[in-house]
Amino acid sequence: DAFYQARRDDLAHRVKRSRFEHSLGVSETAARMARVYGQDERLARLAGLLHDWDKGYDDEGIRARAVELGIADQLASYLDMPHLLHGPTAAAALAREFPELPAPLLQAIRLHTTGAVGMSPLDLIVYVADVIEPGRYCAGVDKLRDMVGKVELEELFVATLVYVVGNLIERRKLIHPDTVTVWNYYVARAR
Ligand code: DGI
Ligand code: FE
Ligand code: FE
Ligand code: FE
Helix, strand or coil: CHHHHHHHHHHHHHCCHHHHHHHHHHHHHHHHHHHHCCCCHHHHHHHHHHCCCCCCCCHHHHHHHHHHCCCCCHHHHCCCCHHHCHHHHHHHHHHHHCCCCCHHHHHHHHCCCCCCCCCCHHHHHHHHHHHHCCCCCCHHHHHHHHHCCCCCHHHHHHHHHHHHHHHHHHCCCCCCHHHHHHHHHHHHHHC
16 A cells, blocks of 8 residues: 555665565565464554664664664663664654554564563564565574464464574573563463
8 A cells, every 4th residue: 555655665765675675575474474363464564564664773873763762761671782672763763753553563563573471463473574584594494484374373483482592592692681581471371
């Protein structure tokens, strides 16, 4: 639709080419997953398109943007992980610029990097689609792609977390406290 096309054109100017292609991949993957899991396909397609809206900023730029958007409280827990701020800043910026965007879409964007306890189906879809979109090449991801529609959404999300958190550990990266909390919450539920 017109709103989607207009934001797609905006995004092409906000992020580099490869990130733009990634966003289109997440958009189509999220839409397909929404169809499979009985969620709003149009909302998922738009959330996927917009999820990396603020990915074009460098570390200093994204910190300044968080302050400017009035969400500097996020900065404390994200102190050494500024690359995780683009979710919260994108949600705040999009809400300000496009007040017509529904809250569930903004939430999915805000949570797409760390996850959170009690994620909605749309939140889970955007999180997973971010990892399995066709542009991501990695052996472990094919297994996740094959699970779409065969397992419940929460189970697919836990499998995706295994992949994402496992990668962070292997690369000796910091793990955001929200990501740890999410892991504990969903793993306990999956038992
Ligand atoms: O924006 P994307 O690259 O599409 O993916 P993303 O928003 O899910 O994550 C951005 C980066 O942050 C990516 O390299 C994975 C990484 N990441 C996700 N959770 C954590 C994390 N990095 C750290 N250090 N800690 C986390 O908990
Ligand atoms: Fe992202
Ligand atoms: Fe992600
Ligand atoms: Fe992404």
